[in-house]
Amino acid sequence: MRIHPRAVDGLTALVATAVAALLGAEAAARGWPPPDPAAWTLVALANLSLAVRGRAPLGVFLFVHLCWIAYVALGHWPVVGAPAAMVALYTVAATRSARTAAVCAVLLGGTWVCAGVAGGSGAFGARASLVGQGVGCPLVLWRFGQVARRAAELTVRLRAEQAERARREVAGERVRIARELHDVIAHHMAVITIQAGLARFVLDTDTRTARQALTTVGAAGGEALAELRRMLGLLRAEGAEGVGGTGGTCGLREGGPATEPAPGxxxxxxxxxxxxxxxxxxxxxxxxxxxxxxxxxxxxxxxxxxxxxxxxxxxxxxxxxxxxxxxxxxxxxxxxxxxxxxxxxxxxxxxxxxxxxxxxxxxxxxxxxxxxxxxxxxxxxxxxxxxxxxxxxxxxxxxxx
Structure with a gap:
């Protein structure tokens, strides 16, 4: 069963909010001030906005980063806002051009590094690790998002090609069936011609035979008309036009014994x-x-x-x-x-x-x-x-x- 994309976005927002809440609860143990009501409000706004990331990925990314910057400016642990920002960047990379996603990745990396430096990571090793995270994580997210975008585009193109191929196969098969119906109609026309000639020949001498011949003409004519309607219905069906490329005859077979009936x-x-x-x-x-x-x-x-x-x-x-x-x-x-x-x-x-x-x-x-x-x-x-x-x-x- 396929889950609706909006349901996936809503579930993603709930999971991200739960992760942020767990990280916020760990802030005091990491030596950071515990989030106050204003900080929790920013965390909730940033993470819950992911529920509409599919409809406005770029807007959600900018909004999440504004909330994250405000959260860091209040002096709280920057890691709490990172998950929402990472999800927002991946969404942009998976739905927008490589250039737009690259700009967003630079913004995420810059915010990441600046938030860490503002938090007072004094040791050289800690700063190097911070810079590595600020460069590596956005780069990985950008790459994964681009791969996902290309895969989605290929999937859409493949489905379109499959639908077009199926349409052509149906149209081609309809024309092939119409060719055979043409043979059926040709058989009926031959019967009508022969029986009409017979009726005309014996009309004055053998009334019974003439009546039977005319009955045959009526029956064959009715069947020929029904088959002709079926054939025209096939050729008028959507997608059947132009298949076979045989010009005005619509690909109907020419030549051969016109009076020979189709197999029965x-x-x-x-x-x-x-x-x-x-x-x-x-x-x-x-x-x-x-x-x-x-x-x-x-x-x-x-x-x-x-x-x-x-x-x-x-x-x-x-x-x-x-x-x-x-x-x-x-x-x-x-x-x-x-x-x-x-x-x-x-x-x-x-x-x-x-x-x-x-x-x-x-x-x-x-x-x-x-x-x-x-x-x-x-x-x-x-x-x-x-x-x-x-x-x-x-x-x-x-x-x-």
Whole structure:
């Protein structure tokens, strides 16, 4: 759990106040006058002001030093005010430029030496030690503060770079998905063109065939419009613009057989066979009554299963994997699990693959869970809403005409 910076500042102020109180109580034993009410007030003001050091580090540093100088001027033990001054200097060094922190370090060292000399340290050894402390302590605090400042700047820069890289990966994955949706739309357009030509050809001689062809055109057109909206939604998403650098076509694939549909559930067994050839034993189980599904949904399932099995090949060689499809009334549940094989596997399944699975699930209003299993191995669980069986059957029958 991360503690709020203001809470840290408040705790620092309380600890510094407690340390100053203990040192003040030791003043008499060190041969100095015990602090009077005015001295205790200065000590409290100097140390409690550290509670706002994060918001005004330079102002707090100057205020602490003014209180410290006044405390020494009253003839009290200078060491009592040193902890607050040291914390204030470190705060300036950790949040301000090296030049500003160096000036503050000189001020601290000068105050330290002058306070010691004014206190009557007469022996040469004591004066040399005093000068060494007045130079060494501020220098160490300045150095530590500068290191902390640079580390904080690097952390902020690293987080910004990671966020930018994640944004680019999401945008790139969205464009890649949009390319595949483009193929789905191209398939629908080919079906519409063929069926419209058929309806026009038999309109006067075979009314039933013409009606079925027009039904096919309507179903395919509706699916194409839905997929087009999804594709445009992806390309309009924040950060997707400009990724791929392909100009006005938004990176959509050109050339190739426009009428060839994107991979769907009919090619799932072919995918499984390729994975088996790579050394992974894969079992496939289908529960419920299978029914025709929109090509976009089939493409989503195919790609998620493909990515999950690819991760098994890469991260758990020799493992056993199971692919399960469960057809329910209004949804399709897909699970790809493995037993881990002979090698421990972590949750990191790769940046693009995990992003792609999540984006595809979100595109079709589905849910996906990816992570280690309690019994060992790894699991990917996808749930997608699907049309009711009656609607899917009518649509599937129309498209296959």
């Amino acid at each position: 559930l009919d090619r799932l067994e072919e995918l499984v066979e390729r994975v088996r050839a790579g050394g992974v034993h894969v079992g496939v189980r289908i529960r419920g009554a299978s029914r025709p599904l929109p090509p976009g949904v089939q493409l989503c399932v195919y790609r998620v299963v493909q990515e999950a099995l690819t991760n098994v090949l890469k991260h758990a060689p020799g493992a056993r994997a199971d692919v399960e499809l469960v057809y329910r009334t209004d949804e399709l549940a897909v699970s790809v699990t493995d037993d881990g094989g002979n090698r421990a596997r972590t949750a990191g399944t790769g940046g693009h693959g995990l992003i792609g699975m999540r984006e595809r699930a979100k595109l079709y209003d589905g849910t996906i869970a990816v992570g280690p299993r309690r019994e060992g191995g790894f699991g990917v669980h996808l749930t997608l809403p699907t049309p009711p069986p009656e609607q899917a059957a009518r649509r599937g029958g129309a498209v296959t005409e």
